[in-house]
Amino acid sequence: AQSVTQLDSQVPVFEEAPVELRCNYSSSVSVYLFWYVQYPNQGLQLLLKYLSGSTLVKGINGFEAEFNKSQTSFHLRKPSVHISDTAEYFCAVSDQSRAGGGNKLTFGTGTQLKVEL
Amino acid sequence: GAGVSQSPSNKVTEKGKDVELRCDPISGHTALYWYRQRLGQGLEFLIYFQGNSAPDKSGLPSDRFSAERTGESVSTLTIQRTQQEDSAVYLCATGLDQPQHFGDGTRLSIL
Numbered sequence: 001a002q003s004v005t006q007l008d009s010q011v012p013v014f015e016e017a018p019v020e021l022r023c024n025y026s027s028s029v030s031v032y033l034f035w036y037v038q039y040p041n042q043g044l045q046l047l048l049k050y051l052s053g054s055t056l057v058k059g060i061n062g063f064e065a066e067f068n069k070s071q072t073s074f075h076l077r078k079p080s081v082h083i084s085d086t087a088e089y090f091c092a093v094s095d096q097s098r099a100g101g102g103n104k105l106t107f108g109t110g111t112q113l114k115v116e117l
Numbered sequence: 118g119a120g121v122s123q124s125p126s127n128k129v130t131e132k133g134k135d136v137e138l139r140c141d142p143i144s145g146h147t148a149l150y151w152y153r154q155r156l157g158q159g160l161e162f163l164i165y166f167q168g169n170s171a172p173d174k175s176g177l178p179s180d181r182f183s184a185e186r187t188g189e190s191v192s193t194l195t196i197q198r199t200q201q202e203d204s205a206v207y208l209c210a211t212g213l214d215q216p217q218h219f220g221d222g223t224r225l226s227i228l
Contacts (some may be wrong), residue, residue: 004159032215034215036216036219038219042221043120043121043208043218043219043220043221043222044208044210044216044218044219045217045218045219046212046215046216046217046218049215090159090160092160094215104162104165104173104175104176105150105160105162105215105216106159106162107152107159107160108159109157109158109159110159
């Protein structure tokens with residue numbers, strides 16, 4: 001079984017400042033890792049994913065995340081945020097033994113990013 | 118439409134009644150997932166369909182829950198004899214493999 005911890009329920013940040021949203025996971029097996037974003041009044045959508053290869057993964061809208069196996073982390077970062085990045089961000093993990101890793105995603109409880117002028 | 122469409126958006130029903138929730142996937146998305154999100158909690162996996170393969174039903178919490186999907190078309194999630202603990206937002210997600218896009222969900226309230 002896996003679990004995901006997003007320690008920060010809310011992160012306020014000024015526009016053009018850098019941001020890091022933290023995600024830690026727990027698993028007894030190798031995992032795939034995902035970040036999803038939910039913009040106001042919209043459904044969740046996939047932001048980026050780590051399946052294998054380079055531990056630095058780049059996603060849409062300038063976001064990136066780094067998989068750190070020793071620290072069991074997959075923190076999401078953006079060097080300069082925009083007002084339009086205001087949204088809720090969910091980290092998720094799945095068991096690598098599943099083909100494609102897609103099913104049975106375990107989600108964190110989400111981090112609300114609020115970008116202010 | 119361009120996104121995952123779920124209906125109804127809200128459903129209020131009495132305890133003991135059956136409910137049916139619908140998910141229209143994005144065209145071409147072979148994978149379809151149902152998740153449940155209770156108030157203040159993370160998303161909980163319910164069931165996974167991939168093309169014509171047998172679905173993964175391991176997340177269904179009881180035999181009151183069932184879901185169907187024919188091929189790559191619409192899916193329905195049925196909850197029989199609803200209980201108050203079934204109150205939640207039920208989310209559908211589709212993709213080629215991983216969940217790519219989620220619908221806006223059906224908010225189910227059991228009185």
